[in-house]
Amino acid sequence: MIPIRILIFEDNSSLREGLxxxxxxxxxxxxxxxxxxxxxxxxxVIKGRPDVVLMDIDMPGINxxxxxxxxxxxxQNVQIIMLTVFDDNSHVFDALKAGANGYLLKRNVSDRLVGxxxxxxxxxxxxxxxxxxxxxxxxxxxxxxxxxxxxxxxxEILGSxxxxxxxxxxxxxxxISFETVRTHTKRIYDKLHVHSQGEAIxxxxxxxxx
Amino acid sequence: MIPIRILIFEDNSSLREGLxxxxxxxxxxxxxxxxxxxxxxxxxVIKGRPDVVLMDIDMPGINxxxxxxxxxxxxQNVQIIMLTVFDDNSHVFDALKAGANGYLLKRNVSDRLVGxxxxxxxxxxxxxxxxxxxxxxxxxxxxxxxxxxxxxxxxEILGSxxxxxxxxxxxxxxxISFETVRTHTKRIYDKLHVHSQGEAIxxxxxxxxx
DNA sequence: TTTGACATCCCCCTTTTATGGTATTGACAG
DNA sequence: CTGTCAATACCATAAAAGGGGGATGTCAAA
Numbered sequence: 001m002i003p004i005r006i007l008i009f010e011d012n013s014s015l016r017e018g019l020x021x022x023x024x025x026x027x028x029x030x031x032x033x034x035x036x037x038x039x040x041x042x043x044x045v046i047k048g049r050p051d052v053v054l055m056d057i058d059m060p061g062i063n064x065x066x067x068x069x070x071x072x073x074x075x076q077n078v079q080i081i082m083l084t085v086f087d088d089n090s091h092v093f094d095a096l097k098a099g100a101n102g103y104l105l106k107r108n109v110s111d112r113l114v115g116x117x118x119x120x121x122x123x124x125x126x127x128x129x130x131x132x133x134x135x136x137x138x139x140x141x142x143x144x145x146x147x148x149x150x151x152x153x154x155x156e157i158l159g160s161x162x163x164x165x166x167x168x169x170x171x172x173x174x175x176i177s178f179e180t181v182r183t184h185t186k187r188i189y190d191k192l193h194v195h196s197q198g199e200a201i202x203x204x205x206x207x208x209x210x
Numbered sequence: 211m212i213p214i215r216i217l218i219f220e221d222n223s224s225l226r227e228g229l230x231x232x233x234x235x236x237x238x239x240x241x242x243x244x245x246x247x248x249x250x251x252x253x254x255v256i257k258g259r260p261d262v263v264l265m266d267i268d269m270p271g272i273n274x275x276x277x278x279x280x281x282x283x284x285x286q287n288v289q290i291i292m293l294t295v296f297d298d299n300s301h302v303f304d305a306l307k308a309g310a311n312g313y314l315l316k317r318n319v320s321d322r323l324v325g326x327x328x329x330x331x332x333x334x335x336x337x338x339x340x341x342x343x344x345x346x347x348x349x350x351x352x353x354x355x356x357x358x359x360x361x362x363x364x365x366e367i368l369g370s371x372x373x374x375x376x377x378x379x380x381x382x383x384x385x386i387s388f389e390t391v392r393t394h395t396k397r398i399y400d401k402l403h404v405h406s407q408g409e410a411i412x413x414x415x416x417x418x419x420x
Numbered sequence: 421t422t423t424g425a426c427a428t429c430c431c432c433c434t435t436t437t438a439t440g441g442t443a444t445t446g447a448c449a450g
Numbered sequence: 451c452t453g454t455c456a457a458t459a460c461c462a463t464a465a466a467a468g469g470g471g472g473a474t475g476t477c478a479a480a
Binding site: 279376377378392395396399405406407 | 466467468469480
């Protein structure tokens with residue numbers, strides 16, 4: 001049986017020790033490295049070839065979010081679980097956006113870590129309940145507003161479309177060229193996943209995007 | 211000075227008498243006929259050449275609404291004021307649709323008739339307050355719903371458009387040809403006074419036509 | 421019976437949109 | 451300083467929609 005390779009970044013040495021011991025209790029896990037900072041994250045990942053990385057958010061020097069970005073630059077497959085003491089949302093989304101796969105509060109580590117590792121390897125996204133709620137809330141907020149990531153200009157043009165204006169009229173209104181309006185609408189359609197003015201207007205009005 | 215020629219249809223003979231006497235008090239009015247039924251309405255109008263017709267709604271034989279229709283078949287200029295005891299809406303709209311210009315409750319006749327005659331001759335639409343309210347309410351109800359007089363099929367197609375569907379898809383959905391969908395949308399655009407899908411969808415969703 | 425509203429279908433032609441490119445500029449972050 | 455992103459602009463081709471006709475059949479109202 002092939003062991004699951006685990007790499008650990010955690011500046012609190014006693015917690016790092018605890019993690020190592022906890023994981024070594026299970027013979028299916030192999031710890032391919034444990035570090036107190038992410039200074040050598042690149043080399044550690046390349047040499048260790050981990051299946052799973054446990055990454056503390058708050059570390060001296062390079063923080064966890066930065067470390068994740070660096071890992072993702074050359075490895076999209078390794079599963080990364082963030083560890084943090086705080087369930088504020090300041091870094092949660094940064095980390096998830098950077099490419100983290102899970103997010104555990106340190107106070108949940110002891111009873112959830114093993115399950116979390118299994119989950120990420122199955123393609124899941126383990127996270128502590130309070131983190132999950134943050135994510136859900138964020139989704140709800142983004143829903144119908146930021147989810148599509150429309151730029152201000154795009155929202156402006158979508159709004160004008162939704163008032164029934166033609167490209168030509170919008171161009172005149174905004175003092176830009178017809179072609180530019182077309183370029184914007186193309187991107188709007190991409191972001192909204194639609195393929196016609198009708199769909200876009202429908203979506204805009206029904207989801208109150210404008 | 212040219213007298214104002216008035217023709218009266220009213221089955222209640224005492225009220226008819228009262229009307230005649232009331233109007234004869236004013237020298238500018240000439241009564242060119244008074245009838246207890248509308249059986250001879252055509253002939254009476256042709257012979258009497260009235261400027262104003264007072265028409266009771268409820269008469270034996272041909273009712274007032276019918277009589278108005280008959281008059282309008284060959285005379286669009288004579289001003290017609292309906293008289294009724296009831297302010298229910300059952301006949302109000304029928305009469306107005308048939309071409310009546312004013313609508314007085316009989317209980318308001320004594321103090322409003324002269325003013326009403328003056329008003330219709332100036333192009334106004336005199337009506338008792340309770341009738342006016344009926345009309346206003348009806349307008350409010352029609353607003354955004356029946357005002358555009360869309361047929362059921364047209365509403366159905368407008369609704370589908372407003373959900374973002376293309377002509378082609380609508381045709382397939384409804385099991386009719388593409389060209390038919392186009393014909394419907396042309397008429398929808400005419401009725402909505404718009405010239406594009408965007409305008410139509412915008413109007414449909416904002417005014418809750420669908 | 422005739423008329424009118426409605427729904428259906430078709431043709432021709434023009435205008436508007438959609439799709440997929442490329443390219444320049446300024447702002448801003450790494 | 452060098453990407454990236456947003457906004458700007460253009461081109462070519464294809465698809466969709468708009469505007470003008472005309473035509474048929476039904477059905478209810480006049």
